[in-house]
Amino acid sequence: MNRKLWLSAALVLAAAGAGAETLLRVDARAAVPEPHSGQLQLGASRSPQGHVLAANNQYLMQDGRPWLPVMGEYHFSRAPASQWEAQLRLMKAAGVDIVASYVFWNHHQEQPGAFNWHGNRDLRRFVQLAQAAGLKVVMRLGPWAHGEARYGGIPDWVVDAMPTRRNDPVYLAQVDKLYAEIGAQLKGLLWKDGGPVVGVQIENEYNLRGPGRGEEHIRTLKALALKAGLDVPFYTVTGWDGTVYPSGEVLPVFGGYADEPWAASMSELPPKETHAFRFDTRVSGDLGAQTKSRGAGTAETDKDHVPFLGAEYGAGLPAMYRRRTLVSPDDIAAMLPVQLGSGVNLLGYYMFHGGRNPVGASGAGLEESTLSGGYNDTPRISYDFQAPLGPDGQQRPVLTKLRPIHYLLREHGERLAPMAVRRPERTPAGPADLQTPRWAVRSRGDSGFLFFNNHVRQHPLPAHEGVRFEVQLPGGTVTLPSHPVDIPSGAYFIWPLNLDLDGVMLRYATAQPVTRLDAGALGIIHVFAPTPGVAAEFALADGVKTLSDAGAQMLAIGQSRGRPVHVLLLSAEELEQLNVLELAGQRRLVFSPQQAWVAEGRLQLRGPATQPLRAAVFPPLSRPRAPGLVVQQDGALQRLAFKAGASEPALQVTATRPAGPAPRVLKGGHANAALQPVPEAFANAATWSLKLPAPLPADAEDLLLEVDFVGDIGRVFAGTRMLDDWYYNGQPWQIGLRQFGLKPGAELQLSVLPLRSDAPIYIDAAHRPDFPDGQTQVAQLRSARLLPIRHAAITP
Template identity: 35%
Template sequence: MTTYSLKLDGPNKEIKPGKLAGNKGSNPKGESFGFTNFYMLRNDQPIIPVVGEFHFSRFSYLHWEEELLKMKAGGVNVIATYIFWNYHEEEEGIFNWSENRNLRHFVDLCAKHELPLVLRIGPFCHGEVRNGGIPDWVFDKPLEIRSNDELYLFYAKRLYRQIAKQVKGSLFAEGGPVIAVQLENEYMHCGAPLDSWAYKAGVFMSSGKGGNSHLAELRRIAEEAGITPMFFTATAWGGAAVPETDTLPMLAGYAYTPWIPNQPPSGEYIYRDLHVKPSEEVNYDTLDYPVAYCEMAGGMQVSYTARPNVSAESVEAMTLVKLASGSNLLGYYMYHGGSNPVGKHGFLNEYGLPKITYDYQSPLGEFGRVGKSYDRIRSLSLFMDAFGSVLAPMGTVLPEGQSAIHPEDTESLRWCVRQKDGSGFLFLNNFQDHLELPDREGVRIELDTAQGKVAFPHAGHLTLKRDVSAVLPFNIELEGALIVSATVQPLTKLNMDGQPVLVFYAHPSLAAELVFSRTSVASVELDASQAVEEANAIVVTPQVGKEHAFTVVLTNGQKVSVLVLTREETLQTYKFRLWGEDRLVISDSRLYAKDERLVATSEGKASWSVSIAPALPEKALLASMGAVQAKREGLFQTYLIEVPAYEPALTVSKPLERSALVELDTNWPNHVSDVFLKVAYDGDVAAAYLDNQLLTDHIHYGEAWPIGLKQFKDDLEHKQLHLSITPLRKGTVHTFVNQALVERFEGVEIAVFHAIEPIPYYTVALYQAFN
């Protein structure tokens, strides 16, 4: 057994107004935002926002609302989006703000669903778009981009005026969702490939000239156009320019980086004190601003030459490491992927990337695909929503040597603490990209705090499995109950029948226990759980699972329910405001809430369950389709839903081994909202065509290719979808120039379909019955 010790005898984090103290504002409802030097405020309370990047112009406008609701269900409470100049003014002087480019519609949907919005308005955006979003025709002009060149500013001003016209009346102070605006992107740090050059790959545009003077000029013309948000943001990594006032510097964290050849294990999974020292060079005083991430990898876009496969565990671990290291705003790039539009004169992708797909392996992907990281981010977002006001003021305390751990070090335990006044959270991480860390057995962590000594576990030792990351509380008072320590992770809290409920979850490798101080807890009422009473504490070994809960009786006589879920249940847990109160919902389907309806979508399974707490009477809910049975499970009412199974009629012919012609019956029943094709293949790249038009493409990176069909449903009727694979070559290519390039290949070409499987998405809405 190895014991790790840390004495928490330092001062609390110094919280002061900071440089953004004046950037506060309220809307007509009296809701407000503000800042200290360490965290953001919502209605004068500390918060840890979760920002999700979703490029509206890369998704069908017919489905924006559903996708925004899925983001909200996933725990995202701020939306960020780029406005790509070349998507809207591909031809000089002709602006397009219609259909998928309808910015106003997107803004209005964010307003409708109370999702604050950050607009990233360029002129340069990057975002893996052709020329970083700058239209081709701009490069025909006698001007210098990304500078205070008079002609360049003329076009930037025209763009800003167009944007201002689209979002008029939508600022937060006006009752709209727009709380912030980003001008430019990675300015003075990097440029994008100059795809309009076209003669040679690898030619990049300028990273910018003029520093803060150019950003100041962009701000002047933006404000002159009426774009006056509560605050501006700036991408601040890599020594980028950052204005000195009214601007929140934003950071990035990517572990899978195609721009680094033969990438070694990343330092993104090492604990640091980011408020004192960011992981890379910045041009501002970090102690005057909160640590805020606008681009923390929710995945990574594959390119032709770099094809990372980003695991869900990596996204979860990075989130916890950044949170532990002092980040008080977590933004995912991308949170929602999509598809590049086809321009009037060709494709609008960046060189070396897929022409259409921008799936990004993100939590929500192209066509609304739901990925495994979606569940992990949601569980952490629930924690930040419920306990962010407690965590946000806590400073990072690093055990000696933690920030100096090398990413390739597989021996050292990675851990740190955030604390205030001797209470806080212990963070553990046993994940590292590009290598495997061993299981940690025989671990004991002891903290000497201002409120006394605590240990994890209370007695004995714990095991931390490979790829597991966790956050555990100590000396935290929740709903009047003082938790001395716990080896279960806080998830959320709510009220049921006027009684508080604290929800935790158990990691498979950590034996579950909660230690309550007898100064606040008089007794516990148990069913299947066990408790040991000591002189100063009550140690509870809880029964884990949604059907088990126990009650803590406080010294003042009040009661608090405690529920400890399994890890599997946690990854199926949502929290919604439904039918008059906050409700916890656990389901093996995908959920979102709309208009007092709980919408459940099951991927490929015609039966599933939805468990709801506080429970409603047995027949209080009706289903839009199918048979529903109800049963009581502890605090939950569980509804078993079954709909008629549907097997989409599919015919596949293969004129060539590398080509498949797919015809699908599009007469889907009403309870089937979508059909995805799951295409398993080996090859280099693949493409899907309909009526000789490219619908989407896929660079092979080891995962099956998912194609959502609902937006093409009518077009597919009685037509064939052509799937084509470009072979992967294994062998030797000999080239030489003899007037023209001659290529001779010796080896094997691999291009084969293993399976083309249609997966129906069954959708049912649960709604309240009224007599």
């Protein structure tokens, strides 16, 4: 090749190479305004131990330091009291800092007169157990809660006799009694008394205006809460759908869901804005409020005066009769970089733990339904919510996706909370723009975090090829990675910028921070998670180092006061099994495919009795012991195992009645959509007898009945008592049987109402039943089985 042709070819190759790189830019040089707090009139902020909780217009504070906690919803009155202690500790182990719960008025005062605070309604014991688990508490007082409850949780006798949700004197007299009762239950348990209750929410989804309503009503309810002794550091209200409240007296909290099961659509929805970064507003779209407002709410005008707090980022979705969305773990977890990258400074989930509605004293349901004027039809009993922890404490796959980000916030939230959101040079035109990269930076000074999301539920995004990021900071520009990378469809991540790792400056990493360990003689270890499809680069003063994600990889990066500092990159499989637990006076990594938590100073493991219970611990425990425990050292990991226990008990299944013709599904109600069939329709349900073995497994902590059916609605009875119900959506249905006190050999009945082929019901395409030619309905039991669950405790 002559010189002229060689130069031409080189220019062509250079042009091709230049075109292959996509440089994404953001200017993060502007100074972050200093926070201010004089505009907020909240409650008692100091504990007897001298610890102080407060808020400014940017973030929450704990003892004067920025605080970015994780909050998870768990409804005590929708769960067996026997499970509370373990479940609260499981939430703590998952990186949750605050447990939130509604106080459903109609769960405690179904009829006029005495309140019921016993058994599964024992609010005081629930809060005490939360404190023992190391959790703070936010009580959502109502009086109107929504929460898919009948009349939003307001008792029938109140709704029948008086106006509600306004400053009506008769209504306020009853609310005064409710709040006084709650105050008595929580006496001595507030933050100012050394207790865990740090906040209360007033009302819910309140956007009603007019005489006796609006901010006047919220101000009145707050005054009633204070009269009841509920003097706490934080008062909140929900901030979406045109909410109204007295500015400066309460903090608005926000939310978002990956789909809208309350919608009337029978098809896939357009891309939700919960998967798109927000730079101009904190208010997400429709969150299912039952009242509507045409004007802008207080939250829109209050943006510069209060921090961006979340309370209802859906960790799952509720079951609605007309729309049965089934979300994937990535649908949920991909929201986290988006919300944090949009400025959220309290990551609050609804729901984090599923439950079941209590049945009213009269046998009537306490669920939301169109028959009682609600916007939605919901199951009589089930409140599973596809939550990370199921109604009986089952660990769902989504939990393994959420935990690493919770641990990141526990370790680095103090750094992140004061950081401002930086809008990239080019952003999507809106949630429906699926081509433009979705990302943001939060920074303060030269430190920051880069947030990226390439996942949208039911709308695959293209891979972004040849990507590099250019972040302009006051002290200079950070360009990463060292070479262009391809970001796969479905990827989402958080990368650090100029992160101080115990005195060693990490210029950037293309891996996600998780936690920090003090490993004694080994030194200090900073744990990172890999980014799928992207090599893990760690940019240090002496250059860029790359680690493989094939397994745990350790890299020495420097010294801190004479001690070595390392980064540890986990594999994707290790990350899914990771628990970060305080055990034997030290933070440790505990890898387990089952559930792991700490109680009474011991490591607790819980999982199917038909499988070995396993965990790997780092740093190792000094002398772990438990009956039947096998201990092995595997390099740096200490492996703990119990052999498989009981086999799967036999369940005798017998068909007892074939299905009759299901009635046509009618449309109507406020949504003019599919209505749940009337009770008489279940006369045509197919039924099966489910006979339990005798004896039941003696060493099983619980026995899960798992039912796999195809139909419209499933119900399980013990005699005439309904134990649980379920709208078919393709999700496994499990029921913990121990709570019901069933006798060995007891016989249950399963009924399945047929699903009609013409039912105007949305079910995700992957689970929508096929109806062969001529078949107009389906009621099929594919399997029913019993899964014994066991629990072991290891003394360290």
